[in-house]
Amino acid sequence: MSAPASICLLRTSAIGDVTHVAPLVHTLQRAWPQTELTWIVGKLERKLVGDLPGVEFITFDKAAGWAGMQEVHKALKGRRFDALLHMQVALRSNLLSLGIKAERRVGYDRARSKDLHSLVINERIPARTGEHVLQAIGSFCEPLGLKQTDVRWDIPIPEEAHAWAARQWPDEKPVLLVSPTSSHGLRNWRPERYAAVMDHAATRGWRVVLIGGPSSAERSMADAILAHCQHAPLDLTGKDTLKKLMAMFCRAQLLLTPDSGPMHMANTVGLKVLGLHAASNPARSGPYSDRQWCVDKYDDAARKYLGKPASEIPWGTKIEKPGVMDLIKIDDVVERLEAAF
Template identity: 45%
Template structure:
């Protein structure tokens, strides 16, 4: 979602009077609700065909000039069939998944080895938009900043979101011991407490508990399962730095201008890393490909993951600490972040 917003902003600059309708999931909507100039139509994925029919009925009297088919899934393609649109734009055949190109009229120009954010911008490029400067302006309400302050206090801090999403054969998470070393260094050398964030799943809570057991009690604030998505945005906006594996909060930080230190070994940082902070990521993907797949990275298809449980062990605590120090030196303490968010 965060990687897609710059495309929305580019379209708005090019056609300021255009009506933009975004069909979006419930969880994603809770993150982006209030995005200026966008009419959201919320689709509950759990409702299946009945939900699709309800959405089709809601938009029965609307005919779109262009439908940008930006979600690559068979469910999204089926949903698109019930929408009236003069032109349907999808990915080129090399990037299309789940036979998406069968459901669209026009296809993007090939763009090999593109970052996810650049792939979204390709939709604006096809429509003739030339100003592709990056702009997010994510809305964060005052109540979300109140939520963040109640958790973190007023002193500077960093955020660690230690877990990625729950998926089959998902080996993107780093070790509790590694995170504990980073937390200790941030406290001793920078005077920064760490706020742990994440969802309320058993996996996330258990990893958070293991991390805290290895740390001094006064150095960690446990916010795992304790924030709304808007509250998480506010926490990240106010933070000095965010550390996380390949997961949504690195892109939230990227969108908010907060330095993002990504930890990558199972996925390619050049495709899925925090766009503006890729140079600061700890990138062990090439090494993991050679070690566990016995291939050179260029032999893999773009975006192919390393599905090995030991891949993230290639990341060393000293590498993360080195990048953390470099980012903290170049990044000033955030000032008046709530005012800046309100202005945006």
């Protein structure tokens, strides 16, 4: 098909998911460099991807509720796109999409549609199962006649962020970063188990750096971990920004984290990720490029909590049950840590 004059991308959240949109942006730009791209993105998420070149960003402040939607609709007043790529099925996003005028409205296949998604689209991506989230998002260009064959992120990191990261620790030791908190509380591991693994890394001569955002939940988790540590790590919890975090990922050798936004951010710069998976399937939502360092107890969780193996439950099922992360033992993580070392 001929190049569309304009495309609107709708994916407002979350941090990990918006990293998966970056390769799609590059795919569209390589194929159709003259096509105008407009991305409606969340307020926090824009701080990570909002400087991708050649893209117009419109911020959706979800905390503002209906007023936030009206601001987006106001910014789009009088505009019409050749295509809308509607990559989020939440009810809020489906309502938000009603203010986006587009001839072609590409959304998810029926199996992945929910919350009235089918009512606000007129085309669908191919119906597939067994895909990583990044692959599903990448397939949004297929109804337009393209295929995402090359996955490239190239999320800009400012020089001042690199300079800040360089000031945080000397570079003679290998660095283990620990980002312990997911926005989904039931994906979090126990603080004393993090501490045990961090102490092990410290005795092996690694510098251990504890990281996280400024929220009270992340501060509480960090404090609980520090209370159990025999070897005090460098605590940078609440001291970075998303860009500074990306810069730290460029300087470290390994990241220990549950299924979370930082996992996917780290993957975009090629950092090894020791992901902790029991509540979620790493094949679907783990670090896209390399999952060999992850601990995968998802099948064990499916058998314990759902009574059947992971192969017999619907793709994408989350097993966010109290205690599910306890299936991951300290020795499981130390084994992967040693393999990564």
